[in-house]
Amino acid sequence: MIKPSCAKARRLLLQSEGGDVESADALWLESHVQGCEGCRREGEDLATIFRAWRALDPPRLGSRRMERMERAVLSAPVSPGAPPRPGRTWKVPTIAAGVAATLAVASLALLWYWRQPVQSRGAGAARLAPAAPALPRARVQAGHVLVFGPTGEARALGHGSTLPPGVTLHSPRTGGGVIAWGSRATLGLAAGAQVSVRRRGERPVITLVKGTVSLDVGSTPGRHGAGLSVWVPGSGEVIVGSARVLLSRQPGNDLRVAAVRGEVMYRWSHSGSLQEKPIEAGQILSHRLDRVRLLDAPGALSGGTLLAAGVPTPSHTRPPVAARMHAVAGRPRSTGCSLEALQGALARGQAKRVLRGVASCRAAGQASRALDGLEARANLQLGRVRRAFAQFLALAHSLRGTQQGQTALYSAGRIAWTRLARKGQARHLLEHYLETYPKGAYRASVRQILRRL
Amino acid sequence: MMATKPTSDRRAEIRDDLALVQQCREGDEEARTRLVRRYMGQVRITLTRILGPDQEMPDLVQVALIEVLRSLRHYRGDALLRTWIDRVAANVAYQHLRRRRGPHTVPLELVPSSAGSATSASRGADRALEGRRLVEKLTGLLDGISAKKRVALLLHAVLGYSVKEVAAMTDSRVATTKSRILYARKELLKAAHRDPALREWLDSSSERGGG
Known part of the structure; x- marks a missing residue:
């Protein structure tokens, strides 16, 4: 139990740090702190914790790394935005209305696009169906992109491929990229790359420069994370970063993994036991998200380029590759053991x-x-x-x-x-x-x- | 606490800041480069002191700096540019804390070599592991505090801003900020004393300090 005088001392201590405490109070505070072992000890403990926390300051960056970051920052498009305000986002109705209108058009065009039969879109990038004329089509300038449709079909797009409308990818430097279309947001790029994804009247779910892959699959009642390392050959950065994959436990959510270039040795943990499997270029594997945890370990991948993303997939459209993965893992789909x-x-x-x-x-x-x-x-x-x-x-x-x-x-x-x-x-x-x-x-x-x- | 500069020095610094910001607004690439180069280290330190070691730190630094460049038109010279930039960085950290859910693990390679020295005299890999344990404990302590309270506490106690400055930086009232800091301190100490390993560490630090 805290004594009333100690509680008063804490309040006054905070005030005295701002310099606005009266002299009588200051005297009382001084005498209290000198005589009160609890308050003195508390102050020392806090000082110790904050001292240790300050010792975590990052080491200085190397000049090459700094230059790379500088270039990435300076090459980002600087459009005037709202002033930064903690905890307040997108509350200006006019902006929201404008964005909603734009995105409504985009989502209609997208719906039209994905409703076309897959054959008419063509397998190759060059034969993709033309987008709505008013919308920009983005081109993969560097790296590779894995794109998912709303019903779960996935395509790996390589260098020079065209992305569906609504997705913009900008990469002034060499880098790899991931976009899961149909999930809320995904990206994973090397230094200098930038992705912005907007979907169905929502604000941009991701606008990030370089690095982290981050997914948010719809509204997720229960979330858990998984680590993923993405290695981009020739990017100079090697390990781009550990991905945080937020995912739903609803049935039918899959994690897709694709090798686009070379052969990738892919390791994952399944119910605690290590598994590994080589993935050849063009091959796409799928995991049930609630059963698999990707390893967050540098070196878990070797060779090639690996892309991964999560997407909610209705069970009736789940591709047979999911079943194959379960066969590899040797686990029945549903057991009484949870x-x-x-x-x-x-x-x-x-x-x-x-x-x-x-x-x-x-x-x-x-x-x-x-x-x-x-x-x-x-x-x-x-x-x-x-x-x-x-x-x-x-x-x-x-x-x-x-x-x-x-x-x-x-x-x-x-x-x-x-x-x-x-x-x-x-x-x-x-x-x-x-x-x-x-x-x-x-x-x-x-x-x-x-x-x- | 942060030392308050004499008013004339402060005015001169703000004048320089405004000149630099004006050049950036006019699209001067060299000025933008200068600004990014000058404040990149500060942004990293501010973010690290609020978030602790984080694998997404390089991304967050870039996001914060891009946000600084985008929001320069809102800088009016009411405060020093570095204070204003810390405000942007604190906001980026706050948004990141709100997004960051679940247990936050600290990768070994992100723990500075000095972190283990406070706990034991062990060396090399063992010291790194010791340091990591401490960092994880501290991170766990701070993760237990709500994002708003955590940002207010660390801006005040670790980055040295006064309560009024913290209130201005977080768009809050002074009384609210005081309350957040007091509650955050209380929760932090309670959690630290509940953990046997941390209590032992605090006891030993106190004995060393006392002796």
Whole structure:
């Protein structure tokens, strides 16, 4: 419970930083802070946190990188916009009305375009149906674009291909690009490239320069993220960035992955286990989004150009490639075992229910790292600390080299520090790890934990 | 706190700023380049101090600078250009925080080498991992605070702006800003004290500071 005098001291402290506190109050504040251990300690703690936070300042950029960023900024079209106002966007009715009218025309033209039979549009870029004359047609100036139609058909467009109307792509430098048509927004470009996507009377969903792929598939009741690394050959930047894919859990949402140039070794995680598959140029793979998590690891892709995007696809139009992917992953489409349900139960503190669920999943033939992780966390919740600790260590070893592996090791290390060290139980478990895994990736970290015990 | 410059110096700086902005408005490419070059580092630092290490940082820096160039016509010289640019960067950070959902992971390569030094005397990769743990903890603490409170708190406590300046930068009333900062401090401390590892770290820092 905070004492009233301490609460007053905090208010006055904030006022005194702005210089508007009366002298009597200032005197009272000084005497209070000197005499109050709680307030003094609180001030020190805050100062420590902010000092550590300030230490995160980024290192200076190299001159080449700075020049590249400068060029990208200066080459962006500078049209007068509204003044920046936090939290207030698109509230000017005249602008909204103008944009809505423009986009209504664009969406009608788009509807007309996608209603044409696929054959009449042609497979190649040169034979694409002509757009409405009033609308600009964009050309892929560099890189590659993956375009999705509203019913889920996907086409990979290469250099020189023409994009459907409504999509503009501008790339003054060499770069790769992704646009998912029919989803809200997608892009992934190398330095200097810029994409702007508008759809059906909404404000531009994305106007970004360089880098990040970002999707937002419709209105999504439940979202979760996945990492994706895009490698653009010859761009000079190598890893463009980690993509954040926001996706819907509604059935039928697919993640499409296409190799446009060369052969790409594509790795992903399926229910916690690693999968990999070479994708040849022109091939498009599809994943169910709620089952697959792309790995956020540099080097997950090697060679070629990989493009990925998400799009809501009605189940009746889902291409057979989705079924093939499930066959590759070796998982039935629907099982009684739901990882999401188990995670929800764990979040609600129903650890015993989670353990029962994990056991029944395994009995049904599903064994995965995700289940192992859930079991370890459930054991930790139930106070079975040693068991959880050993399970996290084993998990860290089996997932070594991945983000999840590091997370598991952190969990183990945290248990060792906070729970086991006092009882003297961590040491022999850690030594057991060193003996069991003579080439373990985390030996150095485990030794570090041992030294600190 | 940010040192307040003498009024004459401040006026002279604003005059220079206005001249540069006027040149940019007239389409002088050299002036635009000068402006971008001069303020790119500041924008990066402001964004990092509000958001922490973020993989999208290069994009955000570019977005903020483009927004600066687009909005230059709104700069009237009421404040220093760098303050005005920080306001734009803070807005970009705020919008990013609103978009950013779910757990925010910190990639190892984005953690500066100095981040681990506050926690232990370990070296090399281990120190990087230690630093990363701390950064993740701190990021987690700040992620638990709402975007508006977080921006107000960090503009005030880390970037050194006064409460009045923060209120002007965030288009809020001074009383609202004060309240946001106070609540943000309170939530931050509560969350930090709830975490055993952070409490230990704060205790050890306090002992080192005291000793």
